[in-house]
Amino acid sequence: MHRRGITWSFTQHLEDLDYAEYICLLSHRLIDIQAKASDLEKRANAVGLSINASKTKAMRFNNSNQGSITISGKTVDFVDHFTYLGTIISSSGGVEKDVESRLLIDIQAKASDLEKRANAVGLSINASKTKAMRFNNSNQGSITISGKTVDFVDHFTYLGTIISSSGGVEKDVESRLCKARSAFGRLHRIWRNQQISRRTKLRIFNACVKSILLYGAETWLTSQRMMSKLQSFINKCLRIICGIFWPNRISNSDLWRNTGEAPIHHQIKKKK
Structure with a gap:
């Protein structure tokens, strides 16, 4: 046969x-x-x-x-895949789709449980303000709260830090740079005031500008490109504070020695 x-x-x-x-x-x-x-x-x-x-x-x-x-x-x-007895069978032979599906089921169960507990004490969850994010998960299923679908986003801000679905910190660093530039610009009268000593200006810079720039830096997974952007911004600020403008020149090492600054990668490493 x-x-x-x-x-x-x-x-x-x-x-x-x-x-x-x-x-x-x-x-x-x-x-x-x-x-x-x-x-x-x-x-x-x-x-x-x-x-x-x-x-x-x-x-x-x-x-x-x-x-x-x-x-x-x-x-x-x-x-390329189907569900059998609650398990996703994939043509690749892998279990990624099944794991992703179970993770979504778990988060929906947790959201429903949170909603019940909130209702029990007279509270309610605002579904329109609730956001969800996928990390390395291609499952396109939805999450609902009070019958309303929760929006999925690729990034959100939490305690001033931008959390990205890619797991990177590029968006957060760009945001930090933008906020630090704004803070430095608002203090332009101080940087140009000849009656204020360089030491005082540097203390103001560290307290009001650099603290904004490096907020949460201890959690960053840095790259050479990112370090270069941060260092360029700080160097530019230090040159303005020291009154060094074109065509006057000064090397970065001399600039750091005159202002008591350390390279940015050393500062971030110290915060960690």
Whole structure:
């Protein structure tokens, strides 16, 4: 007898998986799976049953054959994943989609539980102000609170720090630079005032500008490009405070020595 299933061991073949109301046909070749589907259809018709082709799905595992499978003259759809008994089966053989789905189910359960606990003490959750974010998760499912869908965002601000779905800190650093530039610009009269000593100006700079720039820096995963941006901004500020303008020049090392500053990567490392 010709074996049309898949090799299970050296001496065994697996033809199909049978469950209460489902059956999963297995085969290495497309021609064999079509023959098995046709045989199943005939046996079902013989006892007064029929197979719903629109609800029947097929999946390829490491098989590039683009042929089709038909049941009752209708073509069966091929899918890259499907859900069976609550578990997502993927054509890649991996479990990423199933894990992502379970994570979303967990967060929905936690959101529902939080809503119940809040209602129990007379509080309510504002769904329009509630936001969700995906980290390395492609699941496009939704989360609801009070029947309203929660918006997914790629970044949000928490305690002055921008949290990004990419896990990077580029948006936060750009925001810090923008705020520090604004703070430095508002103090321009102090930087140009000849009656205020350089030491006082530097103390004001550290307290009112650099503290804004490096807020939360101990959590940053820095890159050379990011360090260069931060250092360029600080160097420019120090030159203005010291009154060094074009065509006058000073090296960065001399600038840092005159102002008692350390390179920015040393300062961030110290904060960590």
